[in-house]
Amino acid sequence: MSQQRHESTPGNPGAAAAFPDLPEATIARLPEYLRALHNLEGSDTISSEALAAAAGVNSAKLRKDLSHLGSYGTRGVGYDVALLIEQIEYILGLDQRRAVCLVGVGNLGHALAGYDGFASRGFRIVALFDADPARIGEQISGLTVRHIDDLARVAAEESIAIGVIATPAGAAQAVADQLVTAGVTSILNFAPCVLSVPAGVDVRKVDLAIELQILSFHEHRKASLTALPGGRAPTGNQEAVGS
Amino acid sequence: MSQQRHESTPGNPGAAAAFPDLPEATIARLPEYLRALHNLEGSDTISSEALAAAAGVNSAKLRKDLSHLGSYGTRGVGYDVALLIEQIEYILGLDQRRAVCLVGVGNLGHALAGYDGFASRGFRIVALFDADPARIGEQISGLTVRHIDDLARVAAEESIAIGVIATPAGAAQAVADQLVTAGVTSILNFAPCVLSVPAGVDVRKVDLAIELQILSFHEHRKASLTALPGGRAPTGNQEAVGS
DNA sequence: CGCGATTTGTGCACGCCTTCACAAGCGCCT
DNA sequence: AGGCGCTTGTGAAGGCGTGCACAAATCGCG
Known part of the structure; x- marks a missing residue:
């Protein structure tokens, strides 16, 4: 897909030693490994084959990814589950339980504010904002919706480094x-x-309709293939976003 | 990230002519081009440079992508907006306004059921399902929540080929x-x-927490770089999911 | 009609990512 | 202590995607 880094990555040997610059593709898979590992707590160690299956990837890819973090596996045995969790969470900066703010508590924003997957995986939603005066003061999942003009003050107080935009498209650039x-x-x-x-500012985009459109393409292709003489039903895909 | 096709893509010259197999990376960008084009309706033609800017990509990449669809541009002039919209919508199969069902009307599912971005971009959500008896019969955005056991019957009646899973992780495999x-x-x-x-079944995954975790990594990296002697603030990223 | 300005379409080279295949290393059992 | 089986870590090859740079083509104007 279409992940790309426009990073210049200047030569910085000191930093490279302290913080290895991982391939973007690897970074995108680390959260997946982490989720699989959390489902395996109780086990002491796990082999690359088993962990790869749980994360839905190739075992060689998994080993190469983990080798970039350093050597946390033991040959003939496997990887230490607890140690690996700790390492990945450190690399991803999840041990800091970063503060996140959410702008736009409409249909989608409302759901995101209540989504417990954020809290359970290393984040704290600490503030909700909206521009609609009718929504200011509303309580959602224990948080009060504030006016967007309070953003700067609250962000400074709470040390917010990550923001989520769930507004209509027309308002998004101004919010950004x-x-x-x-x-x-x-x-x-x-x-x-x-x-x-x-x-210096990173943006990631999630467009729910785009995902459906990609699926629609594959439906269209499958239909046109089977409709043709000699056409065969294609084999299945399993794709992941984000990467 | 990590888009991959496990497709065997058998030799099928007849189908290849009728339906060119586009690179996966290109497919993932077509919806983005389509969105940009819809914002430009009124213009007659548009240059690759301008459209690329509107879609947030490189102009050479855009031209190469569009060239895979065939030649719908005129040298010295640009692309015909209306024709290009029509072509992309055809390729993506959006002209059929595919029926989609949604399983799991909890926190997130509720928001997805009401998300107008689906309807406005070529899809019809025609059925909502849940396993919780307390939710059956509930009205959401003009649809009635049905029991999951009715899925097979309704799917056949409505010719549903695409399903959205918005259940907790534990129920997802059974729903699938x-x-x-x-x-x-x-x-x-x-x-x-x-x-x-x-x-033969395609799966795409959207994990909201993973996107945040990737951002968290970049935050962590930025912080560790600036903290180091000789560390420089990195340049910005603009990444897109999906592909 | 011819010329210049403009823009598409694409050959090519480069870099990233994936995958295979295997050497290196570790533990266990005898 | 030695050997055997298992698993990690990695070198190398191949494929895919990106972006440059330019040839080909079209339009408008004189």
Whole structure:
């Protein structure tokens, strides 16, 4: 897919030693490994074959990914589950339980605010914002919706570095600008539009409709293949987003 | 990230002519081009440079992508907006307004059921299912929540080929099995787990927490770089999921 | 009609990622 | 202590995707 880094990655040998720059593809898989590992707690060690199966990837790929983190496996035995969890969580910075704010408590934002998958995997949603005066003050999952103009103040107080945009597309760029001004340096964008941000700010985009459209393409292709003389039903895919 | 096709792609020259097999990376970008094009309706033609900017990609990449569909541009002029929209929608199979069902109307499923981005981009959510008896009969966005056991019957009646799973992880595999049995051949999975499906069924996964974890990694990296002597603030990323 | 400006379509080279295959290392059992 | 089986870690090859740079083609204008 289409992950890319526009990073210049300047030569920085000191930093490289302290913080190995992992391939982007590897980083995208680490959370998957972590989830699989958490399901395996109780086991002491696990082989690359078993962990790869649990994470839905090739075992060679898994070993290469983990080798980039250092050697946390024992030949003939496997990987130490607890140690590996600790290492991956450290690399991903999850041990800090980062503060996250969410802007836009409409249909989707409402659900995200209550999504317990964030809390259970290393994040704290600490503030909700919206521009609609009618929504200010509303209580959602123990948080009070605040006005977007309070963003800068609250972000500073709570040391918020990550922001989630769940507004309509039309408002997203303005919100992104406000987030950047407030010191946020990572943005997860659910609005279907391209955001323009200064260097040093990371943006990841999730577009729910795009995923369906990709599936629709494969449906269309499957249908046109089976409809043709000599056409064969294709074998299945298992794809993951994010990467 | 980690998009991959486990497709065997058998030699099928007849089908290849009728339905060119596009690179997976290209397919993942087509929806993005389509969205940008819809924002440009009113213009007659558009250059690859302008469209690429609107879609957030490189212009050479855009031209190469579109060239895979055939020649719908005119040198010296640009691409015909209306024609390109029509072509991309055809390739993606969106002109059929595919029926989609959603299983799991909890926190996230509720939001997805009401998400208008699906309807506005070529899909019809025609049925909602849940296993919880307390939820059966509930009205959401004009649809009635039905029991999961009705899935096979409804799927056949409505010709549903795409299913969305928004259940807890523990229930996802069982739901996937039921979807497959009901004839669904494409699944969009929001549950944080790996699904096992037979050949011929496509699965795409969206894990909201994973996206945050990837951002967290970059935050961690940025922090460790700036803290080091000689460390430099890195330049910004703009990444897209999906592909 | 011819020329220049503009934009598409693409050959090519480079780099990243994946996958295979195997050497190196570890533990257990005798 | 030695050997055997198992698993990790990695070298190398191949494939895919990206982006540059340019040739080919079209339009408009004089």
